[in-house]
Amino acid sequence: MKILLANPRGFCAGVNMAIECLDECIKAFGPDIFVYHEIVHNRYVVDRFTQQGVTFVDDIESVPRGAILLYSAHGVSPEIRDKARQRDLRTIDATCPLVTKVHLEAVKYAKAQYNIILIGHEGHDEVIGTMGEAPESITLIETPEEVQELPFTDEDKIVYLTQTTLSVEEAGVVIQALKEKFPSIESPPKEDICYATTNRQHAVRQLVEQVDLVIVLGSQNSSNSRRLMEIGLAEGTAAHLIDGKAELRAEWFEGVETVLITAGASAPEVVVQDCLNYLVDNYGAEVEEITTREESVTFQLPKELRTLQSMT
Ligand code: SF4
Structure with a gap:
């Protein structure tokens, strides 16, 4: 069996920044930190932080007054910011730029x-x-x-x-x-669908015709991961979205010669490598990484993080 490994795949600049921000918060203030919604939509990432003691919340009222609260990569409305101010929360905004x-x-x-x-x-x-x-x-x-x-x-x-x-x-x-x-409708000044979403979809579109099966690493509630799976399905190719190798099923690989593996923007590389190792060990798969576009985007950590760090 042959595996085509899509590149770019996995973490984007916004997810990298949000995760690094939370890691830095834990280092500076300990794990007694709250995050509004999942920091990114990935079970592996959320479980790792939960095990470290971070609390993910869906309502501001459940955060103790004065606590540190991170806003996730997906952003929040002004109403949430107001509620956080009313509770004197020390907020750090990890919203993707x-x-x-x-x-x-x-x-x-x-x-x-x-x-x-x-x-x-x-x-x-x-x-x-x-x-x-x-x-x-x-x-x-x-x-x-x-x-x-x-x-x-x-x-x-x-x-x-x-x-x-x-x-x-x-x-x-x-x-x-x-x-x-509405022929006079105006467009946003610059495309809103982000570079990472566009590039990961482009890679799947470029490669899907060469494969019998698409495996996307990512969580079910990750929008960009679901879109990658749907591209495979739309092309008539079997496609599955999984959190990790434990969800792989032997029957998916019956009669399959070539598999495309990719990962949504919130899925860590470790879950990709786990899958690859499993398929190499159990199916003698050969892996070829194919780069369809180069990426070099990075985002700085939020300034509120540096401010809070300087006060400790
Ligand atoms: S997928 Fe795009 S918008 Fe979302 S966090 Fe990544 S770079 Fe930002």
Whole structure:
């Protein structure tokens, strides 16, 4: 059996920054730290921090007054920031700068009296945070069918924004429907779907025709990981999204000659290597890494972290 190992895969700059930020917090202040929502959507990562003593919360009221609270890579709404201030929490913002960019666009267009169409998945942490920036001005849609139900005319000021981790192709279909219905609709100044999402999807699209099976390392609640699996399925190739090697099933490999392995932006390399080692040991698999795009993006740790560190 042959394995094509996609590159780029796994951690993006935003996830790296958020995880390093939490590691640095633990070093500086000990593990008695709270994180609003999962730091990133990956079970392995969340379990590691939970075992170290970090507490993940879904409501600010459960955080003790004065405690240290990190905002996850997916960002939060102004309402959450207000609640944290009211509880005198010492907050550190590990929101990915590319998510913050979408928040700032929402604020800017709302101030300029635009109707903002946000393309994204209802209930996703990032979408909740972005909508919270301008709830009166934002309408969330997910499909081209929903475009037809929008209550605007082409005379209205309209702009569209997108969640950062959408399928490039599926978002493109919704954007096309928007442009057909509202020819004057404005686009975000720079693409909202982030470089990491785009590059990981591009790698799968480039390689999927050569394989019989796609394995994506990532958690079920990771939006960008799910999109990678869906690209395989859309091409008629069997595809599975798994957290780690324990979920591999022998029947998936029956009659399979070539497997594509990739990982979502929140999945650590250790789970990829565990899978590879398992497949090499049990199937004598040969691994070939194929680079479809180079990445060199990095993000700085949040300034609040340095401020708090200097006060200890
Ligand atoms: S997937 Fe993109 S937007 Fe999300 S954390 Fe990574 S770089 Fe940032």
